[in-house]
Amino acid sequence: MKIPLIMGQPLHLWLGILLLLLTVFQIVVAKRILPLPFGWHRKMGYVLLLLAIVHGAIAMGLNTGIFSM
Numbered sequence: 206m207k208i209p210l211i212m213g214q215p216l217h218l219w220l221g222i223l224l225l226l227l228t229v230f231q232i233v234v235a236k237r238i239l240p241l242p243f244g245w246h247r248k249m250g251y252v253l254l255l256l257a258i259v260h261g262a263i264a265m266g267l268n269t270g271i272f273s274m
Contacts, residue, residue, distance in 0.1 A: 208263060208272050215274055217267070220260040227253045 208215045227249060233239045234246045266272035 206266075206272050208267065208274050210274075217260055217263040220256055220263070224253065224256055224260060227256065 208217065210216075211219055230239075231246065231249060231253060234241050234249070263272060267274070
């Protein structure tokens, strides 16, 4: 199975960048630099976990040969 390319880059690269941005968002909300209700922090944490699982599964698939680019 081939990994899709978005603007010339593989999907797992974009997911990694998105994970970095979501992690920074989580830290900013937790430190109260950006005052948002706790519900946002919790929901974004679930999104972060789901994306990390997908990102990791794609990376493991590329490593083991299940996926190709």
